[in-house]
Amino acid sequence: xxxxxxxxxxxxxxxxxxxxxxxxxxxxxxxxxxxxxxxxxxxxxxxxxxxxxxxxxxxxxxxxxxxxxxxxxxxxxxxxxxxxxxxxxxxxxxxxxxxxxxxxxxxxxxxxxxxxxxxxxxxxxxxxxxxxxxxxxxxxxxxxxxxxxxxxxxxxxxxxxxxxxxxxxxxxxxxxxxxxxxxxxxxxxxxxxxxxxxxxxxxxxxxxxxxxxxxxxxxxxxxxxxxxxxxxxxxxxxxxxxxxxxxxxxxxxxxxxxxxxxxxxxxxxxxxxxxxxxxxxxxxxxxx
Numbered sequence: 001x002x003x004x005x006x007x008x009x010x011x012x013x014x015x016x017x018x019x020x021x022x023x024x025x026x027x028x029x030x031x032x033x034x035x036x037x038x039x040x041x042x043x044x045x046x047x048x049x050x051x052x053x054x055x056x057x058x059x060x061x062x063x064x065x066x067x068x069x070x071x072x073x074x075x076x077x078x079x080x081x082x083x084x085x086x087x088x089x090x091x092x093x094x095x096x097x098x099x100x101x102x103x104x105x106x107x108x109x110x111x112x113x114x115x116x117x118x119x120x121x122x123x124x125x126x127x128x129x130x131x132x133x134x135x136x137x138x139x140x141x142x143x144x145x146x147x148x149x150x151x152x153x154x155x156x157x158x159x160x161x162x163x164x165x166x167x168x169x170x171x172x173x174x175x176x177x178x179x180x181x182x183x184x185x186x187x188x189x190x191x192x193x194x195x196x197x198x199x200x201x202x203x204x205x206x207x208x209x210x211x212x213x214x215x216x217x218x219x220x221x222x223x224x225x226x227x228x229x230x231x232x233x234x235x236x237x238x239x240x241x242x243x244x245x246x247x248x249x250x251x252x253x254x255x256x257x258x259x260x261x262x263x264x265x266x267x268x269x270x271x272x273x274x275x276x277x278x279x280x281x282x283x284x285x286x287x288x
Contacts, residue, residue, distance in 0.1 A: 012032050012033055012062045014029065014030070014057065014058050014061075015031070016028070016029050017029075017030075019101070021096050022100075024072045024096075025077060025078045026069050026077045026100075028067060029053070029067070030061075030065065030066060030067040030068070030101075031057050031058055031061040031065075032060075032062040032064050032065035032066050033063075034065065035102065036064075036065040037102060037105065038065065038103070038105040039064070039106055039107070040057075040061070040067070041067050041068070041098075041108055042056060042067070042109045042110075042114075043068070043108065043109070043118045044071065044074070044075075044111060044112070045111045045112020045113040046113040046202055047191075047194050047198070048074065048075075048111070048113075048190060049070045049076070049190070049193050050068040050069050050070045052111070052267075052269075052270070053269070054068075055269070055273055055277075056109070056269055056273075056276070056277060059281065060280065060284060064107075067101060067103065069097060069101075071093070071117070071201075072085075072093060072201070073085065073198055073200070073201035074193065074198050074201060075198075078197070079197075079201070084204055085201045085203075085208070086204065086205065087120060087205065087208050087209055087215070090117040090205065091121040092121075094117065094121040095121055098128070104128065105129070106128060107129075107130045107133070107284060108122060108132045109133040109135065110132065110134055110137050111136060111137055111267075111269070112137050112240075114137065115137025116137075116140070116209060118132075119139060119252075120215070122223070123219045123223055126222075129228055130288070131229040131230065131231070131284070132230045132231075132253065133230070133231040133280060133283065134231070135234075135269060136233070136234055136238050136240075136241050136266050136267075136268065137241065138232065138248070139216045139219050139223065139248075139251065141216040141220065141251075142216075143241070143245070145210075146239070146241075148161075148173075148240075149240075152202055152203055152206040153206050158203050158207075159203065162199040162202070167188070170187070170190075170191045170194065171187050174187055174190075175187065177239035178237070178239070178265040178266065178267070179264070179265050180263060180264065180265060182265075182270055182271060186267075223252040224253070224254060227253070227254050229255065229283075229287040230249065230255065230256035230257070231257050232246050232256050232258040232259065233268060234260050235261050235263075235265045235266060235267070235268040236263070236264065237262075237264060238264075238265055239265065241266070261275055
């Protein structure tokens with residue numbers, strides 16, 4: 001499973017590898033000084049994997065250390081036996097991954113499902129957070145699930161829907177809702193990783209997240225008290241997470257900088273990489 005983009009002996013070179021995190025076997029991608037204890041850490045959503053952030057990792061490092069990894073049973077990572085794909089298990093995994101990677105302090109960059117997972121962990125580890133960047137995700141108190149999520153959350157219907165998710169349907173469903181469309185190779189890459197393990201993981205986490213409203217309300221005071229430096233980037237054409245939630249992130253992050261990208265959808269770092277890269281690098285430069 002391990003491979004490298006460039007000569008691994010070159011310090012700071014972008015590198016794919018695999019590591020053990022407890023009993024999980026996890027694929028990682030990182031660049032910059034690999035031994036640095038402070039890092040920019042990207043956590044992907046669904047459907048997705050560490051590959052979503054390959055461009056951003058390379059853009060922000062060096063001089064920084066930048067790291068991303070597949071969540072258990074996403075991408076090419078394999079979850080430990082008995083892992084049941086709950087929000088709390090994934091949040092605990094984030095802490096374990098930091099320890100395995102030698103990261104003591106992080107600039108978290110979260111997207112989609114990575115938001116609820118990363119923010120649950122961050123809410124009780126604010127001392128380890130240097131900053132948070134939210135890309136079309138965040139604290140979603142009052143959120144009403146989109147249609148596909150409601151299907152995943154329904155026993156039997158969710159299993160049937162996953163079984164019928166062939167490549168052509170996958171492409172059509174995702175691209176038809178994106179205002180700019182997405183590159184075919186990006187969608188096909190997501191589908192290639194959307195195997196039986198991942199489909200089962202999606203059902204598990206989305207069914208557990210049905211309580212997201214209650215959990216989100218509990219996170220707000222914990223995060224607001226810390227007033228962490230925060231950047232919010234939101235594609236206005238997101239068909240899953242309404243853009244109205246962008247400004248609402250100030251309830252949890254009072255000092256947040258909010259940027260709306262009017263022509264982007266759910267994956268603004270894919271449909272408008274220069275805009276997201278510039279915003280992120282500028283933000284990191286001010287909080288480091």
